[in-house]
Amino acid sequence: MFEKFDLSNKTAVVTGGTGVLGGAMAKALSKAGANVGILGRDETKAENKVRQITEAGGNAIPLIADVLNEEQLQSAKAKVIDRWDTIDILVNAAGGNMPNATVNPDQSIFDISRKALEKVVDVNFLGSFYATQIFAKPMIDNKKGSIINISSMAAERPMTRVMGYAAAKASIDNYTKWLATEFATKYGEGIRVNAIAPGFFIGEQNHDLLLNEDESLTDRGSTIIEHTPMKRFGEPEDLAGTLIWLCSEASAFVTGTVIPVDGGFSAFSGV
Numbered sequence: 001m002f003e004k005f006d007l008s009n010k011t012a013v014v015t016g017g018t019g020v021l022g023g024a025m026a027k028a029l030s031k032a033g034a035n036v037g038i039l040g041r042d043e044t045k046a047e048n049k050v051r052q053i054t055e056a057g058g059n060a061i062p063l064i065a066d067v068l069n070e071e072q073l074q075s076a077k078a079k080v081i082d083r084w085d086t087i088d089i090l091v092n093a094a095g096g097n098m099p100n101a102t103v104n105p106d107q108s109i110f111d112i113s114r115k116a117l118e119k120v121v122d123v124n125f126l127g128s129f130y131a132t133q134i135f136a137k138p139m140i141d142n143k144k145g146s147i148i149n150i151s152s153m154a155a156e157r158p159m160t161r162v163m164g165y166a167a168a169k170a171s172i173d174n175y176t177k178w179l180a181t182e183f184a185t186k187y188g189e190g191i192r193v194n195a196i197a198p199g200f201f202i203g204e205q206n207h208d209l210l211l212n213e214d215e216s217l218t219d220r221g222s223t224i225i226e227h228t229p230m231k232r233f234g235e236p237e238d239l240a241g242t243l244i245w246l247c248s249e250a251s252a253f254v255t256g257t258v259i260p261v262d263g264g265f266s267a268f269s270g271v
Contacts, residue, residue, distance in 0.1 A: 004250040008033030011084040012247070013076075015067050015131050016094030018045035020203045021150070024236030025091055025243050030058030032244045034089065037080045039063040039131075067094045067127030073134045080135075087138040089247045091148045092128035096120075096205055101164035109163065117164045124168035125175065132179070136191075140183075144190035146247045149176045151197040151258050153265055173197075173258050180256030192255040194246045199262025200224050201234040229264030 012029045016022035018040030026036050030053045038053075038060055040046045046062035053060040061083055065072035080087055100116035103109060128149050139145025154162055155169035172195060180193035202210060210221035210233070217225060225231055242261050245251050260266045 004252075005244055005248045006033055007089070007244065007248055010088040010247075011035045011037070011080065011086055012089035012091060013037040013039060013063065013080060013087055013131075013135050014091040014093055015039045015127065016092075016150075017063075018042050018049055019093065019096075021198065021201060021236055021239060022091070022093035023049050025093060025239055026060070027053060027056075027058075028237070028240035028243055029089065029091070029247065030056070030060060031240075032248070034247075035084050036060040037063045037076065039065055039067070039076055039094075041066050067131050068122055070130065070134070073130060077134050077137075081138070086142060087135050088142075088144070089146050089148070090132065090135045090139075091150070091243070091247075092131055093150050094127045094131070095124040095150060095168075097162060097165040102161045103163055104161060112164065120164040121168045121171070124165070125171045128172060129175065136183075139191050140187055142190075143188050145192075146251075147179070147191075147193045148243060148246055149193070149195040151176070151195045153197060153199050153260070153262050155197060156258075156260075156266055169197075176258060177256045184255055192246075192251070194251075194255060195258040196239060196242055196246070197258050197260045197262065197266075198239060199228065199234050199260065199265045201236065201238075224265075227265060227268055227270055228262070229268050232263060234261065234263060 012034045014022050014026040017026045017038035026038050030036050038046050038049045043064050050060040050062050063076035065076040098116045098120055100113035101120045149172050151172045152169040154166035155173050158166045176195040183191040242259050
């Protein structure tokens with residue numbers, strides 16, 4: 001039974017693989033046996049992630065590309081195919097928020113930068129769409145593959161301040177379900193599309209919003225922990241089990257789902 005979780009001889013591409021969560025997912029895929037292409041804009045960060053994987057005995061290559069740049073994505077795809085012949089798994093982990101796309105307590109919707117909002121929607125939604133257009137082609141040819149999009153708790157339960165990010169991630173939920181149906185009906189049951197919706201994880205972008213300089217909780221951080229039954233933030237490694245399950249044959253009859261990994265946040269009404 002447990003051999004179904006094995007990803008040996010599979011090839012995965014992780015966009016946003018230089019980030020905290022994307023990097024942790026790339027490592028998890030490697031530990032499960034997959035070859036991993038780590039895609040990001042920062043060459044140094046990508047090479048560092050590759051080195052960490054290869055030093056642990058895995059196989060990985062850096063893919064330097066912006067998910068909004070078709071030429072760079074095509075070049076990255078060619079590099080993966082040249083190295084490993086095919087692509088079996090795509091994890092669309094590129095994303096994030098921008099300060100000017102948030103509404104702070106002393107602001108209103110009229111203060112949001114349209115340019116910043118467009119960038120947030122672009123990198124979270126269009127970045128996933130463009131990457132799928134390019135990296136899913138080998139899956140279509142082989143009639144087999146798994147695509148994992150990264151959603152957020154903000155998609156299901158819109159939160160104060162992060163209007164642009166929440167809207168972009170909500171589009172990921174809808175896109176995941178649409179694409180799962182599209183691929184299954186047109187190309188067969190072998191190509192599956194699902195999403196993971198992380199709860200609250202500490203990263204570079206939200207660190208100062210959730211933690212003070214002394215690492216104590218901010219007011220917002222305290223509110224989040226109060227509404228998380230497990231009473232903690234997530235650790236990047238907490239995503240590994242769900243990721244491997246969705247990428248492997250162990251979830252062969254699972255498509256079009258959005259799986260929360262949130263410590264119970266989405267289950268708690270606050271009462």
